[in-house]
Amino acid sequence: MNTSLETDYLVVCAGATAMAFVDTLLTENADATVLMVDRHHRPGGHWNDAYPFVRLHQPSAFYGVASRELSNWAKDQTGLNEGLYGLASGVEVLAYFDQVMQQHFFPSGRVQWLPMSKYSKGAHGSHQVQSLTSGERQQVTVRRKVVNATHARTAVPSTHPPKYAVAPGISCVPVNQIPHIGRPYACYTVVGSGKTGMDAVLWLIQNGVPPHRTRWIMPRDAWLMDRANNQPGADDFDRTIGSTIGQFESIAEATSLTDLFSRLEERGSLMRIDRSVEPTTYRCAVVSQAELAQLRRIEDVVRMGHVKAIEPMQIVLAQGKVPADPDTLYIDCSAGAIVKPPPALPVFDGDHINLLMVRWYQPLFSAALTAYVECHLGDQDAMNALCTVVPSPEAPADWLTMWAVTLANTARWRQHPGVHTWLSQFRLNSVTAMMRGVKADDSAKFVRIKESGAKAGAAAANLPRLLAAI
Numbered sequence: 080m081n082t083s084l085e086t087d088y089l090v091v092c093a094g095a096t097a098m099a100f101v102d103t104l105l106t107e108n109a110d111a112t113v114l115m116v117d118r119h120h121r122p123g124g125h126w127n128d129a130y131p132f133v134r135l136h137q138p139s140a141f142y143g144v145a146s147r148e149l150s151n152w153a154k155d156q157t158g159l160n161e162g163l164y165g166l167a168s169g170v171e172v173l174a175y176f177d178q179v180m181q182q183h184f185f186p187s188g189r190v191q192w193l194p195m196s197k198y199s200k201g202a203h204g205s206h207q208v209q210s211l212t213s214g215e216r217q218q219v220t221v222r223r224k225v226v227n228a229t230h231a232r233t234a235v236p237s238t239h240p241p242k243y244a245v246a247p248g249i250s251c252v253p254v255n256q257i258p259h260i261g262r263p264y265a266c267y268t269v270v271g272s273g274k275t276g277m278d279a280v281l282w283l284i285q286n287g288v289p290p291h292r293t294r295w296i297m298p299r300d301a302w303l304m305d306r307a308n309n310q311p312g313a314d315d316f317d318r319t320i321g322s323t324i325g326q327f328e329s330i331a332e333a334t335s336l337t338d339l340f341s342r343l344e345e346r347g348s349l350m351r352i353d354r355s356v357e358p359t360t361y362r363c364a365v366v367s368q369a370e371l372a373q374l375r376r377i378e379d380v381v382r383m384g385h386v387k388a389i390e391p392m393q394i395v396l397a398q399g400k401v402p403a404d405p406d407t408l409y410i411d412c413s414a415g416a417i418v419k420p421p422p423a424l425p426v427f428d429g430d431h432i433n434l435l436m437v438r439w440y441q442p443l444f445s446a447a448l449t450a451y452v453e454c455h456l457g458d459q460d461a462m463n464a465l466c467t468v469v470p471s472p473e474a475p476a477d478w479l480t481m482w483a484v485t486l487a488n489t490a491r492w493r494q495h496p497g498v499h500t501w502l503s504q505f506r507l508n509s510v511t512a513m514m515r516g517v518k519a520d521d522s523a524k525f526v527r528i529k530e531s532g533a534k535a536g537a538a539a540a541n542l543p544r545l546l547a548a549i
């Protein structure tokens with residue numbers, strides 16, 4: 080061990096959730112010091128490894144950290160997101176987190192940051208950091224808490240090689256490589272149907288590959304969300320609140336899970352690529368209607384389970400084989416962005432804080448709220464009640480389990496005066512974002528907010544019956 084460090088909070092990693100946590104901690108606690116450690120050379124976590132054409136799935140308007148806007152609140156004028164608020168590119172997300180570190184965290188004089196460093200727990204609960212460049216090891220003394228922000232375990236194809244066999248001579252690249260294709264191929268095969276696979280298909284279409292030359296290996300069909308249903312600002316208030324109310328009505332009125340999904344689809348709350356195929360997964364992927372229309376242009380969709388092996392003349396899948404053009408470029412999109420559900424841990428766990436989701440797929444909102452609760456409450460049970468963990472999505476029914484915990488948490492936040500007031504001005508709160516620009520005397524909109532609260536209550540009343548069927 081070469082040297083030692085001391086800090087109030089040791090934050091393991093500098094990904095997006097860690098950045099959101101530290102930002103709110105600095106605002107809500109006047110003197111706490113923070114040491115951040117990450118294997119990457121700059122903040123942003125998995126965004127450092129993402130494919131070059133990656134973008135946020137959600138409007139930038141409510142992504143990032145609480146103290147700094149990520150977007151200029153402009154709507155896209157062209158392209159597949161036309162008419163909707165802008166989606167920051169991966170490069171913009173990384174530049175943003177770098178600015179947060181350089182222009183906010185460092186000037187506070189309270190944040191130390193160790194890039195290219197690996198954290199590990201030593202003997203007797205000690206904390207060690209090792210530089211990945213010099214090899215130097217440091218012991219860290221933590222005066223308050225260790226914040227584990229690594230639970231997301233986000234996986235992207237550039238860091239997670241495919242699990243299937245690829246015969247010699249086959250052109251198979253991670254999605255990061257497709258902008259560097261050196262020559263045209265007769266056929267392009269996208270392996271994987273998560274959001275990354277969808278982005279790869281859209282990239283091929285946008286970059287001149289005719290849809291009939293693209294094949295799509297789709298092990299599972301997913302339920303998708305319509306981005307137009309969750310837009311910030313007064314202009315889109317009616318649609319966004321209408322969609323939320325529609326989801327609550329669907330939960331309140333559904334007699335079974337099958338009935339629930341048919342109501343959600345009918346109302347446009349959930350969508351699928353092929354209406355004749357029953358989705359078997361839900362991973363919170365968000366698309367625009369224009370993107371969905373493009374995805375539906377691919378006719379050669381292979382639904383035979385996961386790929387086992389790619390051979391020159393055929394693809395071997397879990398449920399059979401399909402012939403393949405030998406002049407095919409295979410594009411690997413098989414890493415599941417959400418690798419595995421986070422462990423069954425509470426958020427507040429003695430001298431550890433686990434950054435986990437406490438609102439339906441809003442990891443940064445969740446991390447910032449966790450920091451607020453850490454700064455203003457002292458009783459661990461009360462803190463965990465406000466931050467009950469929302470399960471990660473996997474199966475379609477998780478749409479419902481995520482809502483169940485989110486609704487229960489939201490009710491508790493409303494009852495806590497400090498949390499309630501803080502949330503009403505919190506930039507990452509999608510409800511605050513939706514209210515931006517709504518005039519105080521616009522009574523029609525406030526009636527809709529009240530209606531949404533009442534419908535949430537009706538949904539909560541029917542939840543136990545629906546959850547019992549899972």
Ligand SMILES: Cc1cc2nc3c(=O)[nH]c(=O)nc-3n(C[C@H](O)[C@H](O)[C@H](O)COP(=O)(O)OP(=O)(O)OC[C@H]3O[C@@H](n4cnc5c(N)ncnc54)[C@H](O)[C@@H]3O)c2cc1C
Pocket residue numbers: 091092093094095096097116117118119123124125126129133134135136137138142196197198199228229230231232233234235274416440441442443
């Ligand atoms: C393509 C894509 C688009 C997305 N779009 C959105 C979106 O629009 N909105 C949204 O809310 N979410 C989105 N997400 C979800 C996204 O995962 C989160 O927004 C967020 O970036 C997750 O950040 P994180 O910090 O939790 O995890 P990560 O980014 O995975 O960061 C974890 C970090 O921990 C570090 N680490 C792990 N172990 C150690 C160790 N022992 N020592 C040191 N460092 C360690 C890793 O190096 C990594 O930097 C998207 C995800 C993907 C893949």
